[in-house]
Amino acid sequence: xxxxxxxxxxxxxxxxxxxxxxxxxxxxxxxxxxxxxxxxxxxxxxxxxxxxxxxxxxxxxxxxxxxxxxxxxxxxxxxxxxxxxxxxxxxxxxxxxxxxxxxxxxxxxxxxxxxxxxxxxxxxxxxxxxxxxxxxxxxxxxxxxxxxxxxxxxxxxxxxxxxxxxxxxxxxxxxxxxxxxxxxxxxxxxxxxxxxxxxxxxxxxxxxxxxxxxxxxxxxxxxxxxxxxxxxxxxxxxxxxxxxxxxxxxxxxxxxxxxxxxxxxxxxxxxxx
Amino acid sequence: xxxxxxxxxxxxxxxxxxxxxxxxxxxxxxxxxxxxxxxxxxxxxxxxxxxxxxxxxxxxxxxxxxxxxxxxxxxxxxxxxxxxxxxxxxxxxxxxxxxxxxxxxxxxxxxxxxxxxxxxxxxxxxxxxxxxxxxxxxxxxxxxxxxxxxxxxxxxxxxxxxxxxxxxxxxxxxxxxxxxxxxxxxxxxxxxxxxxxxxxxxxxxxxxxxxxxxxxxxxxxxxxxxxxxxxxxxxxxxxxxxxxxxxxxxxxxxxxxxxxxxxxxxxxxxxxxxxxxxxxxxxxxxxxxxxxxxxxxxxxxxxxxxxxxxxxxxxxxxxxxxxxxxxxxxxxxxxxxxxxxxxxxxxxxxxxxxxxxxxxxxxxxxxxxxxxxxxxxxxxxxxxxxxxxxxxxxxxxxxxxxxxxxxxxxxxxxxxxxxxxxxxxxxxxxxxxxxxxxxxxxxxxxxxxxxxxxxxxxxxxxxxxxxxxxxxxxxxxxxxxxxxxxxxxxxxxxxxxxxxxxxxxxxxxxxxxxxxxxxxxxxxxxxxxxxxxxxxxxxxxxxxxxxxxxxxxxxxxxxxxxxxxxxxxxxxxxxxxxxxxxxxxxxxxxxxxxxxxxxxxxxxxxxxxxxxxxxxxxxxxxxxxxxxxxxxxxxxxxxxxxxxxxxxxxxxxxxxxxxxxxxx
Numbered sequence: 001x002x003x004x005x006x007x008x009x010x011x012x013x014x015x016x017x018x019x020x021x022x023x024x025x026x027x028x029x030x031x032x033x034x035x036x037x038x039x040x041x042x043x044x045x046x047x048x049x050x051x052x053x054x055x056x057x058x059x060x061x062x063x064x065x066x067x068x069x070x071x072x073x074x075x076x077x078x079x080x081x082x083x084x085x086x087x088x089x090x091x092x093x094x095x096x097x098x099x100x101x102x103x104x105x106x107x108x109x110x111x112x113x114x115x116x117x118x119x120x121x122x123x124x125x126x127x128x129x130x131x132x133x134x135x136x137x138x139x140x141x142x143x144x145x146x147x148x149x150x151x152x153x154x155x156x157x158x159x160x161x162x163x164x165x166x167x168x169x170x171x172x173x174x175x176x177x178x179x180x181x182x183x184x185x186x187x188x189x190x191x192x193x194x195x196x197x198x199x200x201x202x203x204x205x206x207x208x209x210x211x212x213x214x215x216x217x218x219x220x221x222x223x224x225x226x227x228x229x230x231x232x233x234x235x236x237x238x239x240x241x242x243x244x245x246x247x248x249x250x251x252x253x254x255x256x257x258x259x260x261x262x263x264x265x266x267x268x269x270x271x272x273x
Numbered sequence: 274x275x276x277x278x279x280x281x282x283x284x285x286x287x288x289x290x291x292x293x294x295x296x297x298x299x300x301x302x303x304x305x306x307x308x309x310x311x312x313x314x315x316x317x318x319x320x321x322x323x324x325x326x327x328x329x330x331x332x333x334x335x336x337x338x339x340x341x342x343x344x345x346x347x348x349x350x351x352x353x354x355x356x357x358x359x360x361x362x363x364x365x366x367x368x369x370x371x372x373x374x375x376x377x378x379x380x381x382x383x384x385x386x387x388x389x390x391x392x393x394x395x396x397x398x399x400x401x402x403x404x405x406x407x408x409x410x411x412x413x414x415x416x417x418x419x420x421x422x423x424x425x426x427x428x429x430x431x432x433x434x435x436x437x438x439x440x441x442x443x444x445x446x447x448x449x450x451x452x453x454x455x456x457x458x459x460x461x462x463x464x465x466x467x468x469x470x471x472x473x474x475x476x477x478x479x480x481x482x483x484x485x486x487x488x489x490x491x492x493x494x495x496x497x498x499x500x501x502x503x504x505x506x507x508x509x510x511x512x513x514x515x516x517x518x519x520x521x522x523x524x525x526x527x528x529x530x531x532x533x534x535x536x537x538x539x540x541x542x543x544x545x546x547x548x549x550x551x552x553x554x555x556x557x558x559x560x561x562x563x564x565x566x567x568x569x570x571x572x573x574x575x576x577x578x579x580x581x582x583x584x585x586x587x588x589x590x591x592x593x594x595x596x597x598x599x600x601x602x603x604x605x606x607x608x609x610x611x612x613x614x615x616x617x618x619x620x621x622x623x624x625x626x627x628x629x630x631x632x633x634x635x636x637x638x639x640x641x642x643x644x645x646x647x648x649x650x651x652x653x654x655x656x657x658x659x660x661x662x663x664x665x666x667x668x669x670x671x672x673x674x675x676x677x678x679x680x681x682x683x684x685x686x687x688x689x690x691x692x693x694x695x696x697x698x699x700x701x702x703x704x705x706x707x708x709x710x711x712x713x714x715x716x717x718x719x720x721x722x723x724x725x726x727x728x729x730x731x732x733x734x735x736x737x738x739x740x741x742x743x744x745x746x747x748x749x750x751x752x753x754x755x756x757x758x759x760x761x762x763x764x765x766x767x768x769x770x771x772x773x774x775x776x777x778x779x780x781x782x783x784x785x786x787x788x789x790x791x792x793x794x795x796x797x798x799x800x801x802x803x804x805x806x807x808x809x810x811x812x813x814x815x816x817x818x819x820x821x822x823x824x825x826x827x828x829x830x831x832x833x834x835x836x837x838x839x840x841x842x843x844x845x846x847x848x849x850x851x852x853x854x855x856x857x858x859x860x861x862x863x864x865x866x867x868x869x870x871x872x873x874x875x876x877x878x879x880x881x882x883x884x885x886x887x888x889x890x891x892x893x894x895x896x897x898x899x900x901x902x903x904x905x906x907x908x909x910x911x912x913x914x915x916x917x918x919x920x921x922x923x924x925x926x927x928x929x930x931x932x933x934x935x936x937x
Contacts, residue, residue, distance in 0.1 A: 015883065036311060036700070036701075036702075037311070037317070037699075037700045037702065038311045038316060038317040038318060038700075039317070039318055040318065040319070045318075046318065047318075055883065055884075072464050072467075074395075074397075075395075075397045075398060075464060076398055076399075076400060076461075076464050077395055077398055077400075078389075078390045078395055078398045078400040078401035078403075078404050079386070079389045079390055079393035079394075079395060079401070080393055080394075080395040080398075081393075094383075096386060096389050096393050097382075097383055097386060098381050098382070098383055098384075098386045098387060098389060098390075099381045099382020099383035099384070099386070100377075100380075100381055100382075100400060101321040101322060101382065102398075102400050102461070102464075104318070104321035104322075105321055105322055105464075105465050105468065105605075106464040106465055107467075108466075108467035108468075109467075110319070110467075110468070110609070113318050114310075114318060114321060114382070115309075115382075116309060116310055116311025116312075116316065116317070116318075117308075117309055117311045117312070118309050118311075119306065119307060119308060119309045120383065121309060121310065121382040121383070122382075185467075204467060206467060206608055207467055208466040208467050212464055212466070212467070213397055213464065215463045215476055216397075216399050216460055216461075216463040216464050217397055219399075219456075219460045219463065219479050220396065220397065220399065220402060220460065223402060223453060223457075226449075226452060226453060227449045227450075227452075227453060230448060230449045230452050231445050231446070231448075231449045234345070234349050234444075234445045234448050234449070235445055237349050237350065238348070238349045238351075238441065238445075241349070241350060241351040242351065245351055
């Protein structure tokens, strides 16, 4: 499969939480959620609950890592502990993670969670059962496999986009003509179709328009140029100013020959600092 | 002329306070490493960065900017008259960066991986650039400072001479690295647009950080000169500070223009006058960091006055520390909605790091040639020497610098232990699910307790004296369903008896059922939730008078006694009494018709349970699988499964598999 993606049809979800349970069992995050001061409510995402159901009105919206095509978290990670795999999954390698939590600040959907209670903490989030699927243990993520309603399905992103378009086309009165995740922040691998505006169901209303890493990347591209040009400029200014001081000193020596020259500031003084 | 440091009470008190803070911080940091960040900070999943990043790192780096600014002024731009304050500025910068590294070691969740960026490079990460700059520039600062530290050590003279020859390349490298580093801290916040208030998010974040760092560096060098002059009762270099503040005023003006023009061009200035708290904060920050200092540094009434230098520099420092805090966290509150107030442990740790660095600074000032005129007679960590013949103390007084420091450190550590103890106790509490404890009560059973459901009359709740002792009282338990003051009767004794007496406790109390905080009734009583009719023939028969009552419903004596031929329910059940039910109806029903089980569960019960249970953090009745488990037709099979889960102890192993297998 070229890419890993999930399509969630909000109109089909009954909020049964079988996906939550399957995720917990598969990823061994523990079956209990006992939230502490640093987590949200028991039913919010947490380090032990990588997917959950947001309930708004009478709609149920699955919430988990959106696996952005250009993820802010992976761009933020200084060591690439969070990284995008060839399949488009945003995976995590705790062995090199510093624990700086920049990923948590950089996620536009605020999906990453942290093991605050641990002295050896890890970043926790949905990893689309990546290793279990590539290792052949699972054929699809535990959550999509567990869904009794087929409300959340697994597939290649292009196929799922086509499927989403087909469903919207088949029943235009039911669905809003929008696939959430198709273009937002440069596109995500987790797509949603719905009959209500998802902004009312926990979708961030203030998303950056472009892919998160774009602007920072532009600035970072200037780093070598900045380094070299600042260095050359400083060396140049130093040379010019020293030369002027030297010429001024020589001129002073020429006009008021003798002891006057010795009192003028001469180059080489900086060695005293 | 500066006073002898051994008798300077101002200095002694300051040092004691600093040692005290170091002691407290050391304890807090120890606990932080042992127990993790959650217990020792106010950080949460919503606010993953707090004071340690906002103050120790973001402000720490900026406060250290004086080093490269003054080095540039003297070595590149030939402003030789500032030569005398380059050494303190370099020392401050070096200590500032050490502080940043210490702060990071405390704040990072996995500090033992701090070296990883050297080998695992993510070139797309602004933080990678920051990390490399911190490492490299700290090295450069160490090399710049090394001649000062080593100049009195005769054996190190070749190294000192070499480093002095390398001073220009080092200074230029330092300037390049600082330019990148100061701005890259701003670049970091280009990735966080989604969580920042528009008054602080800016595509020009990098140049804004660089410009403000230059001003802040100038302000910090001035402030540090003023404070150490006060501390050592020495004459400050007012002439030089005058020059620094004039330069700072120009840089601050540039900063102000860039900041406001950027907001104006992007059409965000409206947010600055919308009257919100963030607008107030914005103007407060601008006033503190730029407007007031510019006025103090340039108005003829205050220009060149020592007090104006001191206060102006203090405002610049305070204003830009606030700016870093705003960018790094406070402005995020506008989007995340979660206010973050640093825990006392965080405050103490940050202060402790600053205090420790201040002590090192004072140590260097007293031992090395940092100032052109060093303070007299340093207060050494001298041992008390006692002359047994003369019965007099020789040398240091009986309570010298060393003892004072240790005492202050211990006092601080004790304070730290108390603080951490209180903090951990608060943070360790779980977020309580609002499920009330069961209540004990006394009931009188109704005539036929064998039918389904419970027929009872509540006589007294726990603690009350029953008014009529002549009736047959049964102790029962009322369980609150979701903290909504709606109690469900639970006959504990009857349950225990049915399930096997004293050995049966674990069947309910140690179930460890998925997602449950406590075992719910529905885990066993699945049959109650099957989609069956609500009608109980047996109860109707009893209620209407036994065998003689058939004709009450089966009116036509000739017709077969079937449901189809019986009277309609609403012939008797009319009108229904919606005011008598505890369940709030959320669906429309035809008058006089009771809902069937399916309608009752889906329409009446499920909606409320979904809402209330989610609020209670206990979403078990909302799960479809709670009811729809048709695999267990056989009660014995259900009990067998239940027992195997209970035996496995819940959170793993075969019990887990069993639990998973229970879901159809």
